[in-house]
Amino acid sequence: MIDSQAARIDSLESHIAHQDRTIEELNEVVLAQREDIRRLERRLDKLMSRVATLEDQAPLPDNAPPPHY
Structure with missing residues (x-):
């Protein structure tokens, strides 16, 4: 009984150590x-x-359709 409890505690401690390392990573x-x-x-x-500076220096053309439309 004591051995199984010790093994269980060791397993839990190992699991917690892995979780702690994962959290750190x-x-x-x-x-x-x-x-x-x-x-x-x-x-x-x-x-x-x-971009704002460039737009101020050379504004974009209007998006009007070409005259042949």
Whole structure:
């Protein structure tokens, strides 16, 4: 009886250790993704600013149909 309880406790401790490691790995992935998202947001902001500047410098033509329509 004692051996089966000890084996069960060992199994549970092992399971918890694996879960803890998995949680740590997932947390590292989430943190890396957060940094990637922040970097991409900064790049997007810069690109949007550049597009706005280009549109101000050379406005897009009207989308009127050509005269032969």
